[in-house]
Amino acid sequence: METLAAGTARRDASPVPSDKGLAKAAEDAVVLRVSDVHKAFGDLKVLNGISFDLRRGDVMSVIGASGSGKSTLLRCINQLDPPTAGEIYLNGVPFGFRVDASGKRTPDSLSNINRLRQDVGMVFQQFNLWPHMSVLRNITEAPVRVRKMAKAEARELAEQLLAKVNLLDKRDEYPARLSGGQQQRVAIARALAMNPKVMMFDEATSSLDPELTGEVLDVMRGLGEEGMTMLVVTHEMGFAREASNRVMFIHEGRVEEDGPPEQVFDNPKSERCRAFLSKSYR
Amino acid sequence: MDVWRSIILKNLNLFAEGLWVTTQICVIAFCVACALGLGACLVRLYVRPLRLPATIYIEFCRNTPIYVQLLWVNYVWPDLFGWPQSFFAAGWMALALQSSGYLAETFRAGIEGVDRGHLQAAHSLGMSPFLTFRSIILPQALLNMAPSIMNQFLVLVKSSTLVSVIAVPDLMYQAMRLTAIWFQPIEILSFTAFLYILIVFCLSHAFKLYADRLRGRYGLAMA
Amino acid sequence: MESFKEAVDISLFWEYRSLLLGGLAFNFYTWISALVLVHVMGFSMCMMRLSRVGACRAVGTAYAELFRNTPEYILLTWVHFVLPLLLSVLLQTRLNFPPFLSAVLALGLAYSGYMVETYRSGIQAVPKGHIEAGRALGMSSIDITFRIVLPQAIRNVLPEMLNQMVSLFKATTLVSLIAVPDLLYNVVIVTQEEMRPLPLYTWAAIVYCVIIFTASTLVRWLTERWRSRGWA
Numbered sequence: 003m004e005t006l007a008a009g010t011a012r013r014d015a016s017p018v019p020s021d022k023g024l025a026k027a028a029e030d031a032v033v034l035r036v037s038d039v040h041k042a043f044g045d046l047k048v049l050n051g052i053s054f055d056l057r058r059g060d061v062m063s064v065i066g067a068s069g070s071g072k073s074t075l076l077r078c079i080n081q082l083d084p085p086t087a088g089e090i091y092l093n094g095v096p097f098g099f100r101v102d103a104s105g106k107r108t109p110d111s112l113s114n115i116n117r118l119r120q121d122v123g124m125v126f127q128q129f130n131l132w133p134h135m136s137v138l139r140n141i142t143e144a145p146v147r148v149r150k151m152a153k154a155e156a157r158e159l160a161e162q163l164l165a166k167v168n169l170l171d172k173r174d175e176y177p178a179r180l181s182g183g184q185q186q187r188v189a190i191a192r193a194l195a196m197n198p199k200v201m202m203f204d205e206a207t208s209s210l211d212p213e214l215t216g217e218v219l220d221v222m223r224g225l226g227e228e229g230m231t232m233l234v235v236t237h238e239m240g241f242a243r244e245a246s247n248r249v250m251f252i253h254e255g256r257v258e259e260d261g262p263p264e265q266v267f268d269n270p271k272s273e274r275c276r277a278f279l280s281k282s283y284r
Numbered sequence: 285m286d287v288w289r290s291i292i293l294k295n296l297n298l299f300a301e302g303l304w305v306t307t308q309i310c311v312i313a314f315c316v317a318c319a320l321g322l323g324a325c326l327v328r329l330y331v332r333p334l335r336l337p338a339t340i341y342i343e344f345c346r347n348t349p350i351y352v353q354l355l356w357v358n359y360v361w362p363d364l365f366g367w368p369q370s371f372f373a374a375g376w377m378a379l380a381l382q383s384s385g386y387l388a389e390t391f392r393a394g395i396e397g398v399d400r401g402h403l404q405a406a407h408s409l410g411m412s413p414f415l416t417f418r419s420i421i422l423p424q425a426l427l428n429m430a431p432s433i434m435n436q437f438l439v440l441v442k443s444s445t446l447v448s449v450i451a452v453p454d455l456m457y458q459a460m461r462l463t464a465i466w467f468q469p470i471e472i473l474s475f476t477a478f479l480y481i482l483i484v485f486c487l488s489h490a491f492k493l494y495a496d497r498l499r500g501r502y503g504l505a506m507a
Numbered sequence: 508m509e510s511f512k513e514a515v516d517i518s519l520f521w522e523y524r525s526l527l528l529g530g531l532a533f534n535f536y537t538w539i540s541a542l543v544l545v546h547v548m549g550f551s552m553c554m555m556r557l558s559r560v561g562a563c564r565a566v567g568t569a570y571a572e573l574f575r576n577t578p579e580y581i582l583l584t585w586v587h588f589v590l591p592l593l594l595s596v597l598l599q600t601r602l603n604f605p606p607f608l609s610a611v612l613a614l615g616l617a618y619s620g621y622m623v624e625t626y627r628s629g630i631q632a633v634p635k636g637h638i639e640a641g642r643a644l645g646m647s648s649i650d651i652t653f654r655i656v657l658p659q660a661i662r663n664v665l666p667e668m669l670n671q672m673v674s675l676f677k678a679t680t681l682v683s684l685i686a687v688p689d690l691l692y693n694v695v696i697v698t699q700e701e702m703r704p705l706p707l708y709t710w711a712a713i714v715y716c717v718i719i720f721t722a723s724t725l726v727r728w729l730t731e732r733w734r735s736r737g738w739a
Contacts, residue, residue: 082404113412120410130405133502134423143419144409178503189405196409347719348712349680352691356712359704363510442578449684456581469588477581484576 031057032094033231034079034122034200039088041071041078041255048074050255051088056200056233061226063242063263064235066252067278072235073127075252076202079233080122081115092118093199120148123193123201127208129185131177131192137164138173141192149196156195163191167221183214187221194225201225203234219245239282243267251275287471295462299479302458309372309454310444313379314437320380321387329392345385350443354378358450375447375454383440390432394425430498434491438484445480455479513705520710523697530690531714534679537610537687541675544615549622556627567623574620579613579678586613587685610682618675625671629664630656666730673722680715690714 034056041049048071056062064072077083079090081098090097097118100110131140141160145151151159164170167187177185186206193201203222207215219238223245226232236242242249242263249266251259251274258272270276292299328338345353358374361367368374398421406416426433448457459476463469520527548570556567574582587609595602604612633656641651661668683692694711698704 077404080408082407116407116410116412118410119408122408124405124408126401126405128399128401130399130401132402132405132420132424133504134427144406144411147415147419148410148412176502192405193409343720344716347677347723348716349677349719351680351684352708352712352715355691355695356708359698360514360708363705364514445578445580446681448580456578459581460584463588469584470592473581473585473589477577477585480578480581481573481576484578485572488576 033058033060033092034233035089035091035094036075036079037089037091039075039078039085039090041074041083042086048255049078049085052252052255052257053088054250054257054260056231058231059229060248061230061232061234061246062248062250063246064233064250064252065237065239065242065278065282070252071255072252073204076124076204076233076235079202080119080124084109092121116148120144120196121199123196123198125186125189125193125201125203125206127205129177129182129189129209131185131189133177136174136176137169137180137188140177140188141195144192145195159195160191163194164188166194166224167191168217181214182210183217186210186218190218190221190225200231200233203232203236205235205237208237237282239267239279251278253278287466287468291462291466291468292471292475295458298458298462299455299476302453302455303479305372305452306441306444306454306456309376309379309447309452310437310441313376313444314383314440316376316380317383317387317436317440318433320384322391324384325388325391325395328388329395342385342388345381346389347385348382350378350382351446351449353381354446354450357381371447371450371452374450375444375452379440379443379447382443383436386436386439387433390429390436391425393432394429395421397428398424427498427502427504431492431495434495435488438488438491441484441487442480510705513703514709516706517710519697519701519703519706523693526697527690527693527711530688530693533607533682533687533689533692534676537607537614537679537682537689538676540611541615541618541679542672544611545618545622545671545675548615548619550626552619553623553626553630556623557630571620571623574616574618575624577617577620579617579681580684582617583609583613583681583685586616606682606685606687609685610679610687614675614678614682618671618678621671622668625664625667626660628667629660632663633659662733665733666726669726669729670723673719673726676722677715677719 032055036055037053039049039052040047052071052075054062064075066072074083078085079097084098089099095118096110098110098115099107100114101107131137132143135143138157138160141163142153142156145156145159146153161170161173164173167190169184169187169191172180172184172188177188180188190201190206206222207218210218215238219241222232222234222241226245232246234241234246244263246263248261249259249263250257251266251270251272253272253274259266259270259275266275267279270279324338324342327334328342331338348356354375357368357378358371361374361377362369368377402420402424403416406420411420444454445456448454448460451457455476459472463472466472552567552570554567555563556571558564558567587604587606590609590612591602591604637655637659638651641655646654679689680691683689683695686692691711694707698707701707
């Protein structure tokens with residue numbers, strides 16, 4: 003069975019016109035560009051200029067102490083907490099702001115923001131499944147109401163995704179009857195149903211019992227292997243090292259370290275990163 | 285026992301008529317109260333410039349005794365607004381006014397009680413504010429507030445006895461009239477009290493059962 | 508517009524102020540007296556309800572269910588018109604209740620039904636471990652009830668209790684129905700003389716609203732203060 007994420011990756015990887023240079027091709031592959039993003043809550047500065055590019059198929063783990071701004075970064079990217087300054091581009095399209103003819107930037111309309119949000123899947127620490135809807139409806143609600151997909155089609159899609167996260171037998175249950183790990187897998191399926199270009203995970207396993215984190219991490223790992231572009235805020239150093247191709251270490255709202263896992267884990271340049279890792283690996 | 289046979293059994297049809305009027309007035313008043321309450325609550329929460337008037341409306345409805353409101357609507361509104369022209373309409377309007385204040389606060393508590401994370405999940409999927417409200421906030425608020433909403437209906441049924449004062453021929457009115465005609469208050473009023481207690485008791489237990497079953501269906505803890 | 512001006516014209520209300528506001532005193536008398544009954548009956552019936560003896564429990568439960576499910580108005584008429592007759596038959600004398608007594612009895616009974624449940628929820632919210640800790644220290648059950656359970660229970664339900672007291676004040680307007688000369692009763696009387704219902708009823712509504720709004724705002728404010736101190 004051709005899975006959804008893999009399908010997306012293939013469709014998007016349309017042949018680059020031959021007259022364009024390699025640099026342009028690399029540019030095209032940037033799915034998410036975060037450029038000098040700042041975020042302050044009142045006087046409290048949480049993000050102090052974060053920049054990075056996420057290319058198609060990248061799985062990037064974001065690590066750092068609690069309070070370092072990892073979660074805020076994700077929430078800034080899909081405009082749940084709009085950044086105070088800086089720019090975010092999704093497939094080259096400005097996300098959350100608009101540039102008019104004179105070059106002035108204004109906040110974008112909510113309907114435009116919502117259109118772009120559909121392409122960014124988000125999985126929350128607290129799952130946030132809607133308790134009054136069955137598992138199946140949790141997944142079909144957004145495709146049907148937002149994407150205007152036909153109900154039967156959405157149902158089929160939801161069942162495919164549930165099969166993928168191994169929960170097809172729970173499709174008519176209500177979330178409150180599922181374990182935390184099962185709820186989180188449903189939440190992943192819900193995000194995938196919108197056929198996103200990027201998936202963001204906000205400490206997706208932090209509120210799970212240790213014996214339940216494995217099943218969720220397995221699903222995430224599988225997604226990465228299928229070529230899904232992912233941005234993963236996590237405390238699971240094992241996942242960051244083995245399942246991601248890039249690791250970013252954030253400290254006090256700044257990127258301290260950004261590179262392949264081997265480099266960040268075995269050979270960190272930053273003193274703070276070394277201190278953080280030695281504490282995490284004790 | 286004579287009184288029982290000669291008055292109550294003979295006039296059962298009057299009691300039944302009264303009960304029918306009580307039912308009508310309660311159902312109409314409750315529907316109107318839900319509409320007014322939801323409207324007032326939404327305005328208070330989401331329409332910034334009209335927040336103060338909505339708050340004043342809600343507080344006035346909640347903090348004025350129902351009997352005072354009844355007389356006020358009945359004697360003052362026709363001159364003030366040209367409506368209501370019948371005692372029946374004045375009756376349900378006053379009951380609705382009172383309940384709408386309480387229901388508005390109930391709805392507000394329900395809406396504000398919805399987990400913020402559920403809303404963020406909806407936003408992150410690109411749902412519009414209206415869609416989020418309709419398919420995430422409102423159903424959850426109603427589910428969580430079901431016991432309070434149903435309880436408000438019981439309060440309304442109990443208050444509905446007062447409409448007899450402005451000559452709406454409800455159950456209480458029929459009882460008072462029969463008492464005035466036959467002067468046998470012991471049997472007539474006791475029987476009427478028994479009817480009311482039975483109705484409210486059965487309704488409250490049926491509602492509780494229903495609310496528990498509703499929450500149980502979604503795997504939520506009992507209220 | 509004319510009728511609106513008439514409705515908010517306070518001069519008539521002001522002319523009869525001593526009569527009308529004197530009536531307000533009856534609202535307060537009824538309220539205070541009924542409150543005593545509410546708490547006495549509410550507390551003792553709650554103790555019955557939580558008793559270990561099955562019969563006591565049944566009485567307490569029946570009491571709470573009965574008065575919670577009875578409309579106040581029918582209870583009022585029943586206590587005023589039926590109860591004296593029943594007692595007359597029982598005691599073989601002619602008995603009549605003055606309206607004020609009936610009013611206090613009826614409202615007191617009606618709201619004590621709620622108070623049983625309020626006390627109960629407060630008491631049951633006290634963690635079992637606290638009682639066991641008391642037992643482990645060898646305290647008597649009376650000491651445990653009055654020194655450990657009740658002080659905590661009352662803190663738990665004080666806001667709810669105060670809200671019910673405000674509701675009771677709202678209900679005191681019903682006493683005019685059995686001719687206790689409260690504010691509303693006097694408004695009806697004056698209306699019959701002056702034939703100007705608009706300002707009288709409107710101002711009666713405003714006066715009650717202001718009093719009850721002030722009281723419930725005070726309750727809300729106190730509740731928040733207690734909560735912020737971790738008290739209630």
